[in-house]
Each structure stands twice: as structure tokens, then as C-alpha cells.
Amino acid sequence: MKEVEVKDLYFSYNKEDILKGLSFDLYQGDFLTIQGENGSGKSTLIKLLLNDLKKKSGEIKLFGEAIEDFNDYTKIGYVPQINDSSKLSFPITSREYVVLNLYNKFNIFNRPSKKCFEKVDDIFDILNIGNLIDEPFNKLSGGQAQKVMIARAMVNDPKVLLLDEPTVGVDEKSKRKFLKLLTHLNDKHNITILMISHEMDIVRDFSKREIRLKNGRIVDA
């Protein structure tokens, strides 16, 4: 089954087209990496898939539905790039940070229920990062913070994870461990993965397929 379908997609911020007739499919169980140089349109594509930007022409379908009609974004977990602006302006633990993403399941007092925290604990177990659960989020290393961001995306039981340059800011030693975690989610938990990365030397060992973007078009990987 196709979970994401992109057909002849065009997009421009102003006059010049940034995406020029992009077409690709993401299948259930896929682990697809999209690579490309700076400015090739990778982040723009993610924003279009998240409906943060509107396409100029072409087609985007999510779980068989045109993006204009699609409204169940709990099926898509988004893992943004970690950088200095990911730091929170208020001090909370990783557990509290992740539970905030379950706001649609908070109780009548608008507080997370016991069940919400149990869900968070389960996800930390699945990701094998129980050691980070009580740590202040702002004190985590790049690699640790990135794993907590995955936990944050996973609490709503998404079918697809969209990751934007997840290995940036992660130290070399932890990169492979991090990518191994993604293959574990893909293989054992049947999570479909669409990842953007320019670090193909490492990523190629883990993803199932790669496509390359150049000047808004797909070229041979």
C-alpha cells in the first residue's frame, strides 16, 4: 500500500520553481532516504507533506487521500532537526516533554492522565532510552535529544516517521546507533520511514532505498 504519493509536484516561494515535477511513492514498510545538496528543496518537500506549505501544482496523497482532504496527522510523526533553537525556554524532563505531544488525549482538567504517562514510558522502553526519561531535556546531548524527539513523534502511534536531517548534531559514534534504532522501528515495529539526509556514506548502510534531489528534480542516486 502506498502511504505517500507525490506526482508531478511543483512549488515556488516566489517566481522561480523550487520543486520541478517531483514524483515518488512511499510504501508501507519502506525506509526511503532523500538526499540532496543544500538548497535542493528537501526541507520544502517536508513542509509540503506536513501541509505547512501549499503546492503550486501536481498531486500529494497521504494514505490514499488528497492532502487537501487529509486531516489525520497523528498517522505521521515528524522529527525535526535538532539545533540550538530546539532548546526549551522552560525546564522540563524528557518524560514531560514527550507527554505534551499527547495533548489531544489530556483529561477534562487539561492535564495528562496516568494512561498518557504509561504510554510515554512504553515508548521510552521500546526505544531503549529509559535512562533519559527523568533527565532535563535541555541538558541532553544532540544524539540523546534526537532520540527523545523520536519518542515524542512515536507517542501517537504514527504509521510513518518523517525525519529532517536527524544525524546532524549527533556525534560520529552515536550516528550508527541512532540509525540502527530507526531500522529497528522499521523492521520490528513496521514503521515506514522517510528521511532527509546528506550524510549518505553512513545512511546508505541503513535505508532500503535512496533518491537524490538536484535543483528540484530527482536525479540518479
Ligand SMILES: Nc1ncnc2c1ncn2[C@@H]1O[C@H](COP(=O)(O)OP(=O)(O)OP(=O)(O)O)[C@@H](O)[C@H]1O
Ligand atoms: N521561505 C522562503 N522564501 C523564499 N525562498 C526560500 C524559502 N525557504 C527556502 N527557500 C529557498 O528554496 C530553496 C530550497 O530550500 P530548502 O530549504 O527546501 O532546501 P534544502 O534542500 O532543505 O537545503 P538545506 O539542506 O540547506 O536545508 C533554496 O534556494 C532556498 O533559498
